[in-house]
Amino acid sequence: MAEMHQILLKIGPAAFRIASAWRRPLEELEALYRDFPAPTDNSVDFTVRLEPEKPWRRFIRPSVHIGGDFWLPDAAPLPLGQGLLAAEMGMNLQMALGWRRHLLLHASSVEKDGKALIMTGLSGSGKSTLSAMLAERGWRFMGDEFALLDLETGDLVPFPRLISLKNKAIETMQQVVPENRFGPEMKATPKGDIRHLIPPTAAVARMDEPARPALLLFPRFGHAPELRDMGQSEVFVRLTQASTNYVALGEAGFHALTRFVDRVPTKAMDYQSGEQAEALIQSLWSKLP
């Protein structure tokens, strides 16, 4: 077997080994995760492997196949220039398919005063961009992709991965964040133009500190600003759809999700700009107990 390079990463409660046939994606990862600690005892939860699709593709028009403990058989390989994206997608895949220690929701989250704001919704809802923006305006960033709910306490556990900015969100964040917190821009990937953003230092320093879920939003970008009530039944169904491991967790997942729906006030939020969203969020946040 050809030589593999590797690095270990600890992000919140999860530890990863990223092994790659090429050095370059790992060098990019190392630079972007420079503030993150290494796993304490070198043990990892998941391995992600970036390998050539065929042995000769290591050198000739190199293309990266994502493998690991969990993998999708039909995942299309990416060009080597998008190796960083492949590593990030590989880590997402391991979490989505393999994580069992928390109830996992496709959601972004930020924290203030020990209370967490969780935002979930379809791709394009703006949840990732909103979390990145709020993280530059006094909130602690907890994650832009997965919200991890503790099965015992119901607390939200941080998972402050690199923030994956897409298309217009890249320019929006470039206006407020210094250049040295960005990864390379990857044009025309299967997910559009992608640029990764390193979370603020405080998000990494406090990535072992959970927070109590205090507000759940279903943001929707591109509609006149409005907050709407949502029925518990609708919220429950949409959260089961937003969870990658609700079914796998069985009874523990049922208890965690019903408790969450019972306790956490929820609104649908339409908005057309970050400023509008921030004002709507502030109006809700100031009324929380």
Added chain:
Amino acid sequence: MSLKYRAAPKDDLIWHDLDSMTLLFHRPSGITHMLADPAPAIMEVMQDSSLTASEIALLLIAQFEIESAADAENIVLARLEELSGLGLVARVSG
């Protein structure tokens, strides 16, 4: 003889009320069901007994003090068949 039905054992079920629906987690299958009225009430009045649709309709009418409806038995029967398809009630022979 009329077909009788029996609800899944109590220990197999976890109930949780939401605003407009009732959640029912079925332990043996690990499936979460979302039930609308009157399905939760039907399962509640069945308790641990084997009952016909007509007996269940009478219990519902008595317990919820609703006026006797001519088609109550047919409504109950339709819901029982749905619940049976979900594995939440079983048809009992005899």
